[in-house]
Amino acid sequence: MRRVTLKNLFARKFRLVLTSLSVVLGVAFMAGTFVLTDTLGNVFDQLFVDVNRGVDVAVRSPAAFDEQGPTGDTTREPIPASLLPTVRNVPGVRAASGSVQGYALVVALDDAGNPKEAIQSQAPSLGVTWSADRELNGAFGGDGLPEVGSRPRGPDQVALDEVTARDAGVTKQAVQRCGSSGPCGRARVQIVFLDHEPQIFDVVGIFKFGTVGNLAGATLAAFDPPTAQSVMNRTGQFDQIKVAAEDGVSQRQLRGRIADAVNVAGGPRYEVLTGEKLAADNSNDVKKNISFFSTFMLVFAFIALFVGAFIIYNTFSIVVAQRARELGLLRALGASGRQVMGSVALEAFVVGLISSVLGLALGIAVAIGLEGLMRAIGFELPSGNLIVANRTIIVSVLVGTAITLISAIGPARRAARVSPMTALRTDATLPSSGRRRFVFGALGTALGVALMVAGIAGSSGSIEAVGAGALLVFLGVAMLSPLLAPKAALFLGWLPARLRGMSGVLARENALRSPRRTASTAAALMIGLALVSVVAIFGASVKQTLGDVLETDLKAEFLLTTDNFSPISPEAAQAVRTELPGSKVTEFRFGQFELAGDTKALLGVDRNLGKTLDVHPRPGALTRWRTEGGLLLFKDAFAELPARARARREVEIRFPNQPAGATTAVAIAGIFDKKDAVGNDYLLAMPDFEATYTDQADAFIGVKIPSGTTVAAARRAIDAALVPFPNVDAQDQAEFKASQESQIDQFLNLMYMLLLLAVVIALIGIVNTLALSVFERTRELGLLRAVGMTRRQLRQMIRYEAMIIAVFGSLLGLGLGTAFGVAMVTALESEGINLAFPVVQLLVFLALAAIAGLVAGIPPARRAARLDVLDAISHE
Numbered sequence: 001m002r003r004v005t006l007k008n009l010f011a012r013k014f015r016l017v018l019t020s021l022s023v024v025l026g027v028a029f030m031a032g033t034f035v036l037t038d039t040l041g042n043v044f045d046q047l048f049v050d051v052n053r054g055v056d057v058a059v060r061s062p063a064a065f066d067e068q069g070p071t072g073d074t075t076r077e078p079i080p081a082s083l084l085p086t087v088r089n090v091p092g093v094r095a096a097s098g099s100v101q102g103y104a105l106v107v108a109l110d111d112a113g114n115p116k117e118a119i120q121s122q123a124p125s126l127g128v129t130w131s132a133d134r135e136l137n138g139a140f141g142g143d144g145l146p147e148v149g150s151r152p153r154g155p156d157q158v159a160l161d162e163v164t165a166r167d168a169g170v171t172k173q174a175v176q177r178c179g180s181s182g183p184c185g186r187a188r189v190q191i192v193f194l195d196h197e198p199q200i201f202d203v204v205g206i207f208k209f210g211t212v213g214n215l216a217g218a219t220l221a222a223f224d225p226p227t228a229q230s231v232m233n234r235t236g237q238f239d240q241i242k243v244a245a246e247d248g249v250s251q252r253q254l255r256g257r258i259a260d261a262v263n264v265a266g267g268p269r270y271e272v273l274t275g276e277k278l279a280a281d282n283s284n285d286v287k288k289n290i291s292f293f294s295t296f297m298l299v300f301a302f303i304a305l306f307v308g309a310f311i312i313y314n315t316f317s318i319v320v321a322q323r324a325r326e327l328g329l330l331r332a333l334g335a336s337g338r339q340v341m342g343s344v345a346l347e348a349f350v351v352g353l354i355s356s357v358l359g360l361a362l363g364i365a366v367a368i369g370l371e372g373l374m375r376a377i378g379f380e381l382p383s384g385n386l387i388v389a390n391r392t393i394i395v396s397v398l399v400g401t402a403i404t405l406i407s408a409i410g411p412a413r414r415a416a417r418v419s420p421m422t423a424l425r426t427d428a429t430l431p432s433s434g435r436r437r438f439v440f441g442a443l444g445t446a447l448g449v450a451l452m453v454a455g456i457a458g459s460s461g462s463i464e465a466v467g468a469g470a471l472l473v474f475l476g477v478a479m480l481s482p483l484l485a486p487k488a489a490l491f492l493g494w495l496p497a498r499l500r501g502m503s504g505v506l507a508r509e510n511a512l513r514s515p516r517r518t519a520s521t522a523a524a525l526m527i528g529l530a531l532v533s534v535v536a537i538f539g540a541s542v543k544q545t546l547g548d549v550l551e552t553d554l555k556a557e558f559l560l561t562t563d564n565f566s567p568i569s570p571e572a573a574q575a576v577r578t579e580l581p582g583s584k585v586t587e588f589r590f591g592q593f594e595l596a597g598d599t600k601a602l603l604g605v606d607r608n609l610g611k612t613l614d615v616h617p618r619p620g621a622l623t624r625w626r627t628e629g630g631l632l633l634f635k636d637a638f639a640e641l642p643a644r645a646r647a648r649r650e651v652e653i654r655f656p657n658q659p660a661g662a663t664t665a666v667a668i669a670g671i672f673d674k675k676d677a678v679g680n681d682y683l684l685a686m687p688d689f690e691a692t693y694t695d696q697a698d699a700f701i702g703v704k705i706p707s708g709t710t711v712a713a714a715r716r717a718i719d720a721a722l723v724p725f726p727n728v729d730a731q732d733q734a735e736f737k738a739s740q741e742s743q744i745d746q747f748l749n750l751m752y753m754l755l756l757l758a759v760v761i762a763l764i765g766i767v768n769t770l771a772l773s774v775f776e777r778t779r780e781l782g783l784l785r786a787v788g789m790t791r792r793q794l795r796q797m798i799r800y801e802a803m804i805i806a807v808f809g810s811l812l813g814l815g816l817g818t819a820f821g822v823a824m825v826t827a828l829e830s831e832g833i834n835l836a837f838p839v840v841q842l843l844v845f846l847a848l849a850a851i852a853g854l855v856a857g858i859p860p861a862r863r864a865a866r867l868d869v870l871d872a873i874s875h876e
Contacts, residue, residue, distance in 0.1 A: 019315045019768065022308030022761045023355035024362060027400040029757065030301035031363025034392040036370045037294040042387050044286050048279040051209070054135040055275040056251045057258055059087060060240035062271045064656035065592065065599045075592055075656045077694060078237035079270060081229075083262060087241050090261045092249035097131035097225070100239045102232030103567055103697065104221040106160065107190040107726055108168040113200070115190050118727035119167045120566060123218040127193070127232050130159060130222040136242045139209060140222065146205035148172040155227050158191065159205030161220040170203050178202055190724070191221055194569050194697045195233035198724040233695065251275055269659070297370065300754040303531065305403055306471070307758045310478065310524040311765035312348070312407035318517065318772045320344060320411040341416035344408060352404025356397040363396065364388070441479025448472030452820075456827035470820065474527055481519035481526075481812060486512055488808045496800040503793045506784075507800035510773070511808075521769040522809030524762035525849065529810045532755050532845060533817020534824065536838045539748040541825045543741055544836035545676065550733050553677040556586070556612035556702035557711055558718060559736045562727050567697030572725045579721035580714060582706030584611035587698045588678070589689060594654040602631075602682035603699075604689025612702030613677045621670020629685035630667035637681035638671050655692050664692075676832035703730075762809070763856040766802050770860035774798070781864055782873040791865040798861035799854050806853025810846050818842075 064075040081098060088096045104127025110116040119125075130151050131137050140146060140159070152159050160170065168189050178184035184202040192198045201221075209220060229235050245254045251274040259272040273281070330340060364386060448469040455465030493508025500507075511518050560576070562568060573587050589604035607626040609615070617625075617632065625632050631651065638646065645651050645668075652663040666688070675681065690696060705714040711732065718730045731739060774781065781794065789797075818837075825835045 019312060020351050020355035020358065021764055022311045023305070023352060023400050023404055024359040025757060025761055026301055026305035026308045026403075027356050027359025027396050028362035028366050029304055030298060030399065031360045031392055031396040032366025032370055033294050033297040033301060034395065035363055035367035035386055035388055037291075038387040038389045038392065039367065039371075039385070041283075041287055042385075044283040045280075048283040048286075051139045052275050052279040052282070053138045054244055055138065055242045055278060056245040056249075057243040057255050057275065058240050058273055058278045059083065059243070059258060059262060060271050060273075062269065065594050076239070077657050078234055078239055079241070081236050081238055083270070084238070084241055086261055087243060087258055090254070090257050092246050092254050092257060093243055094246045095133045095135060095244040096241055097129075097133045097136045098238030098241050099129035099131065099225070100127075100228045100232050100234040100237070101129070102127050102228075102234070102695070103194045103569075104219075104232070105192040105566070105727055106164055106168055106219050106221055107192060107198070109188055109190060109200070113188065115198075115724055115726050118192075119164055119219055120562075120564060120727060121219075125219045125221075125566060127191070127221050127223060127228060129225050129228040131225065131242070133244070135244050140207040146207040149175040149178070149203075149205035152204055152222060152224050152227070154224065155230070156199075156201055157204045157224070157227075158189070158201040159207055159222040160189070160203055161209050162206050164219040164221070165203065165206045167219075170206070172206060175203055175206055178204055191231075192569055192571075192725055192727065193231045193233075194567060194695060196231045197571050198569075199231070293370075297754075300757065303527070303755070303758050304761055305399065306474075307524045307527050307761045307765075309403050309407040310520060310527070311761065311768060312351075312404050313410060314517065314520040314524075314765060315768055315772065316344065316348060316408040316411040317414075317520065318769065320414060337416035341412045344412035345405060348404050348408030348412070349401060352401035353397065355404065356400030359400055360388075360393060360396045363392075437479050438483065441476045443476070444472045445476030445480065448474075448476055452823065456823055473816065474523075474530070477526070477812065477816060478520070478523035481523055482515040484812075485515035485519040485522075485808065488811070489515075489518060489804055492804045492807050493800070496803070500796055500800065502789070503796035504800055506797045507804060510777075510797070510801045511804045517769065517773075518805055518808065521765055521805050522812060524765045525759065525806060525809030526812040526816065528755055528758035528762050529813025529845060529849060530817035530820065531758070532752065533814050533842060534821045535748060535751045535755070536841050536845070537818065537821030537836070538824060539744055540836040540838040540841070541821075541833050542744055545832060545834045546737060546740055546744075548834055549676045549832075550737055553614045553674065554612070554702075554733060555614060556584075556704045557714065558703040558705070558730050558732055560698075560701035560703065560718075560722070560728050560730055561736070561739075562729065565699075566727065567699070568701060568728055569725060570696055570698055572722060572728050573698060573701050575721040575724070576701070576703060576718055580703070580705065580709075580717040582709075583714070584608040584704035586612040586702040586704075587686065588700050588702075589686075589693075589697060590699050591684065591689060591693050592656060593682075595651070600682065601680060602684050603678055603680045604686050604693070605632075605678075605683050606686040608702075608704070609683070611704045614674070615672040615678060615683075616674040617672045618670055621672065625669035625683075625685055628667065628669055629688045630669040631685075632670050632672055632683040633668055634675045634681040635671050635673050638668070657692065657694065674832070679832070759852070763806075763852055766805055766853060766856040767859055769805075770798060770802055770857060771863065774860050774864045778867065779873060781867055782869050785867070785869045786873060795858075795861040795865045798864050799857035802857025802860075803850050803853040806856065807846070807850050810849035814842055814846060 059079065061077045061079055064077065078100070084096060084098050087093060103125060105125040106119045107115045108117045108119060128139070130140060132151075134145070137151075140151075145151075146159055147162060149159070160168065165171075165175070170187050170189065174184075174187035178187035187203040188200055189203060190198055190200050205222075207222070223231065229237065243254065243258065245251065255272050255274050259270075262270045262272065330343075331337070335343075367386060448471070451465045451469030451472065453469075455469060489508055489511035493504065493511060496504030497508050498504065560568065560572065570587060573585050577583060577585050585606075586608040587604075587606050591602050591604055593600055593602055610617070610622050615632070621632060624630075633641075633651075641651060649668045650665050651668060653666050654660075654663045658664065666684075669685070672683070684692075703714075703718065705711065715730065715732075722728050722730060729739075784794065785791075822835065825833050829835075
């Protein structure tokens with residue numbers, strides 16, 4: 001049986017290729033994501049080992065909260081600089097140095113020394129400390145020395161990483177001249193800080209980060225310790241202290257001694273960790289920031305494999321049906337049902353194994369492509385040797401093979417039920433699952449809908465429940481779709497039959513002949529179009545919401561924002577107030593806090609909120625908030641508070657500068673009813689925000705111009721104020737709407753590109769089904785040609801059959817996608833998202849699917865047209 005199975009499989013190489021292609025693409029996407037993730041992980045692990053070489057112990061504040069907040073950051077408070085002498089006096093300490101890190105945006109200068117262009121990407125703009133202790137400066141070149149020039153000394157000197165220096169137009173030759181007491185004209189940059197006015201610095205050094213030129217696209221500006229403390233709001237403070245041990249003292253020994261020295265009874269608690277742990281933490285922080293990319297890609301790999309499973313199932317169903325007489329003959333010759341089932345399963349196993357190995361090999365090329373994609377969106381990744389981990393090999397082979405096997409179980413079981421007497425019949429057919437299929441389909445659909453409703457409507461929501469529910473709905477609808485296929489084929493085949501005569505009529509009849517096959521082939525395309533429809537509806541709803549908010553809630557004529565959502569220096573808002581007297585400038589700052597054990601986000605907002613945005617406050621709320629401070633709470637957030645807090649109009653909050661267990665009672669000044677414009681449940685008065693949070697950075701700024709001032713005059717004043725802040729854009733409402741819609745479109749286009757893989761795999765399924773169908777109908781096609789059908793008519797018949805299948809799958813997908821999209825947007829209604837239907841876009845998708853179906857029908861149509869009439873008629 002094994003020899004018969006393998007010979008049968010490799011005798012039909014075209015079928016083998018088409019069947020395996022869907023699995024190859026899905027596995028390649030998954031393997032490529034794993035390869036890229038492991039490669040970057042290995043690079044960053046080694047990089048931070050090099051960076052922290054020589055650091056044996058580090059002292060820092062503990063994380064403010066046990067979990068990352070909504071912004072994805074781990075918040076730590078600075079430590080007092082007075083702790084440094086204590087650490088230096090610990091026995092076994094050879095050297096100790098304090099360091100700080102903060103926001104420092106490098107700005108290139110033109111020939112006249114004026115700000116020209118901000119050097120930024122999707123990665124952070126960081127200011128760091130260059131210690132006088134070389135052994136603690138492994139971040140700079142791995143050996144504490146600059147690649148060119150010298151380390152910064154003094155309040156007007158800076159060193160830049162080599163990628164940032166290149167982008168800022170600072171050459172190594174200019175830095176060498178500047179460092180040798182020559183003119184620094186072309187080795188100068190402006191740097192924008194958050195709590196310090198912009199300043200021009202001489203670039204005296206260029207360095208690598210560790211052994212590479214850059215840290216994942218982040219710009220790095222290094223200052224000497226006093227300057228770093230001054231410009232990054234850390235006067236009298238450090239973010240951490242790095243320590244080198246004396247010879248013979250281990251990291252663990254020194255860590256214990258320093259922990260005993262700094263964590264005295266009754267005093268603040270500090271986190272003391274070894275250099276090895278520091279390197280691992282630093283690497284994990286960077287990997288965590290880019291982990292969303294791998295998760296994002298794995299989701300689409302799963303979608304591709306899920307679509308591929310439908311194709312494999314359909315292919316084996318057709319193949320087994322075509323081999324009914326052959327299988328019956330094997331039963332008549334003594335083969336058991338288990339052997340027949342094992343034969344089909346072995347064929348599926350071989351297809352899955354070959355596909356998985358090919359997909360794994362192709363995954364290396366996919367990893368290179370994904371790395372290029374990350375670079376294209378602003379992540380300058382360090383290069384390293386590609387890592388193909390054992391996990392990648394095992395998971396890729398297991399998943400690809402398992403999906404193929406599982407997809408072939410149904411056809412294999414039907415093959416096992418073939419009667420030996422079937423071999424004696426010319427119209428041999430396989431037993432069908434019959435009514436059970438529809439019962440299971442209805443149950444699966446109902447359960448899937450229930451899971452989705454529970455996941456969306458639950459108090460905390462569950463993306464896992466929504467995903468599992470969607471999976472069951474897809475499976476359930478696919479099992480029920482044969483009930484719809486006949487009527488759909490009649491309806492969709494009406495136009496081809498009307499316009500193309502006999503070719504269209506036969507195309508419709510062919511689609512009607514096997515509703516189950518038509519439905520199974522269409523189901524793969526249904527999944528892709530459903531997900532595309534969800535994305536389209538969500539994108540249109542977000543755009544609609546944006547337009548509604550700008551039209552009804554925004555009072556400010558200008559909004560100050562940045563391209564990549566980087567922080568804005570509060571100095572920019574102050575500059576606008578100075579340049580445009582009488583304007584109402586409202587600053588918005590993000591912060592994190594802990595409420596009842598949950599980490600949440602808030603906005604610090606100044607008293608001009610009502611002048612720039614309408615949040616629909618309750619009567620008297622804004623007046624009390626302006627005069628008394630405290631919190632403005634969104635109505636839903638207020639309703640979720642305990643009855644005691646609502647009655648006292650006071651909430652217990654833990655801020656980042658408080659130890660675990662401590663809280664601050666913050667007054668609830670009022671309630672607001674609409675958060676569309678601010679997107680946050682908690683608004684803290686700016687004086688309270690500034691008194692509570694160490695770092696101050698605006699997320700965005702609204703500007704209401706003075707009465708009597710024209711918009712054009714106001715723009716000139718704002719542009720003049722923002723000259724030192726080239727990263728900040730002043731946009732009127734129309735410009736802001738256009739820029740936000742452009743960013744939404746970029747995200748949607750990325751989603752469409754990734755979902756295109758699933759659609760392509762579905763179209764491969766149509767090609768595969770029709771190619772097998774042509775083989776099955778060889779004698780019939782020969783008879784049609786014998787009675788006068790031309791090659792052109794035969795090609796048209798096959799192509800229109802493909803189009804009917806594609807449009808049927810697309811209609812199913814658009815229907816499901818619309819239902820999913822409406823459910824998702826409805827669930828987000830409390831977040832201010834308004835439902836919108838992109839009718840034209842959905843119709844375009846339908847038209848493109850019809851065209852794609854016609855194109856998918858070309859290869860099998862050409863193959864059918866090339867059949868020799870006499871050979872086809874005599875085909876068994």
